[in-house]
Each structure stands twice: as structure tokens, then as C-alpha cells.
Amino acid sequence: MPQAQTTVDAAARVLADARTRNLKIANLPESCRPQDIDTALAIQKRTLEMMADPIGGWKCGMPAKPGMIMLAPVPASSIHTQSPVAMVGTPGKIEPEIAFVLARDIPPRATEYTREEILAAVGDIRFVLELIGARFVDTTDVTYHELLADCYNNYGLFLGPSVPNALDGALEKLHVKISGPEGAILDREGPHPSGHPMNSFSWLINYLSARGETFKAGQVITTGSYAGIVDVPTGVPLRIQLGNLGSIDVEVATGSR
DSSP states (O other): OOOOHHHHHHHHHHHHHHHHHTOOBSSOOGGGOOOSHHHHHHHHHHHHHHTTOOEEEEEEEEEEETTEEEEEEEEGGGEEOSSSEEOTTSOOEEEEEEEEEESSOBOOOSSOOOHHHHHHTEEEEEEEEEEEOOSBSOGGGSOHHHHHHTTTTEEEEEEEEEOTTGGGSOOSEEEEEEEETTEEEEEEEEEOTTSSHHHHHHHHHHHHHTTTOOBOTTOEEEEEESSOOEEOOSSSEEEEEETTSOEEEEEEEOSOO
């Protein structure tokens, strides 16, 4: 059973304030610290409600171990298409990923959606960067449920190019090259953490559908990094290449949004 609504509201209020004011906190107060997944997920959604920021997308990954999931709503205001993109109060950290953009709603239902049904709702597949940043000073000093409540390190998304016929190719592994003015920052092949983008995408749809969540047309669902978290320099032009799927030219800036 999730913790009381007063606990959810108190934790969400702290996180919403940290987001709005670009603050870093050490921990959530012990009195409203989540102790289970249900409470952490409720805090995620309540935080966005308090900010009056609709869900513009989701991040997800296949559960790595029993009792630990990785999913979070992405506020619409933190989905970017123009460079430079500001990451206030956090160093430049990115993850190169493949995301699915929904063309129509996927309503909740008791039975699982098939891969074919899920793909039928997809209007676009894009190369994206997940922007990584938490509201905590040090994420190693917080509990798993606190990290989940804070949307699991998500600062936002940067939308790159559409990838026509993306699923026709092998997406289990892709070569990632990140370059800046001083040369290559990263240049290696990396596996998808869920084995394939469709694995985490399908898992998210069915996990949240069973919990009564409606996925909305236009939402962007990003599925896991081919390179893990990459530290990149701020204030300089970067080029991120993902296999033969395309490239993103972006500058990560610091300062106000």
C-alpha cells in the first residue's frame, strides 16, 4: 500500500520547489521520504501537478532487479528542440537514446498490449538526448525510492532527428561518437540496456496501462542509453552521432532557462 496522501503531497511540494527555484537538496525530509514504489510514482505525478506542467513524455528502462523499476514522466516544459539548451545548476550530462513519439492515445486496459498494437500507435521514432540532472546534491546519498520520486535523474529531453524505418535495422548495439572542439569525447559501440528499445517501450506501456495510466498522443517515450551517462563540456558545440541513424548538433549551456 502506498503511504498517505499527506506524505505524497509534502514530498512533491519539496521537489516542485527545488525544480522551480533550481535548488539542490540533500534528501527529502524523513517525514515524507517514500518507502515503496507506489508512493514514489505518486510523488512523481503530484510534483508535475503542483508545477502545472503536463506530462510531455516518459523515460523508461527494463527493471534491472526485482523490486526496482526505472520510469518517470518528463515535464512538457523540459522537452527541447532548440540549441543551446540550458541545464541550470547541474553539469552537462547526456544519454544518447532512441525514443518513440505517439500519434494517438493508448488507454489503460486489463490485458497487455502486443508489440504490434503498441507500434500502431507510434507516429515517429527519433534520436534523442536525455538530459541528466537530479534535484539532489549527491544521488549516491539518497535512497532508491527518493531517486525514483525525483524522476530518476531526468532533467529533460533534447529531440534530435526522425529516424525513418528505424526498426528495420539492428538496434541491439549502436556505435556512439560524441565530438567537441577538442576532438572525440566518446567513440565506441554500446549495447542497449534493455536489449532493444522496443523491450523497454513495451514494458512501460503495459506496466503503466495496468495501473490506469493513459498515454497521450504527442508524448515522447525514451528508452535507455547506448552509452550510459556521458559528461560533456558546456558552452561549446557538440556533435553526437548514433550509428547510421543520424546526428545531433547541440550546445549544452549553463544559466537561466
